[in-house]
Amino acid sequence: KGIPNGYRAQHFWCRKNRYALNTQIVGGYKGLIFDIVHDARVFTNSEFCEFIHSQPMNRRRFHVAADAAYPISDVILKPFSEREAQNSPEKRRFNSALSGARTILTENIYGRLKQRFPVLNNLRTHVETSVKIVIVCVILHNLSILLEDDHNFHNNEFDPIINDLQEEDFNQNERRAAGQAHREDLFRHFTLRRRRN
Numbered sequence: 001k002g003i004p005n006g007y008r009a010q011h012f013w014c015r016k017n018r019y020a021l022n023t024q025i026v027g028g029y030k031g032l033i034f035d036i037v038h039d040a041r042v043f044t045n046s047e048f049c050e051f052i053h054s055q056p057m058n059r060r061r062f063h064v065a066a067d068a069a070y071p072i073s074d075v076i077l078k079p080f081s082e083r084e085a086q087n088s089p090e091k092r093r094f095n096s097a098l099s100g101a102r103t104i105l106t107e108n109i110y111g112r113l114k115q116r117f118p119v120l121n122n123l124r125t126h127v128e129t130s131v132k133i134v135i136v137c138v139i140l141h142n143l144s145i146l147l148e149d150d151h152n153f154h155n156n157e158f159d160p161i162i163n164d165l166q167e168e169d170f171n172q173n174e175r176r177a178a179g180q181a182h183r184e185d186l187f188r189h190f191t192l193r194r195r196r197n
Helices: 047-054 089-116 127-146 172-196
Strands: 024-027 033-037
Touching: 024 089, 033 047, 033 127, 089 127, 089 172
Parallel strands: none
Antiparallel strands: 024 033
């Protein structure tokens, strides 16, 4: 009861041995949540994915720090695989730095969101109602940051960057190749900076 057609209860069983909604948060260093979707599989169909890939390459001033489940692209940075990093201490350090950035930028937001709205820790409603509750909590979370009601959290002024949207026709293979090349460039820069220090 309360489960959408085509799903069974075990679709909502999580690694913490309880029922849950798996979500993907796209957040920023200020703690704002820019997008929330179900998980990595729906990321490729999300408005956020469309937005980041529609930005002209020469005007992009951002990267998305992602975990290994996401497809690498010219915008999405994911760690080197265990096989790639196995014999390279520099790649393992790069993976650690990327993981640290992802933790600060998104994973900590989950904790802040659940601290601000404890109801999220134990939703006992139908799936559709639970999704609405999560969305409302995200909206209230962002409003409280924008209104500087930071609930004892670090907070900075929200300064959105709005770029003109221009279509770029990249297919998945081109994005993957561009992302791998870009990650290699960032990795070289990361390694050179560490060697200088």
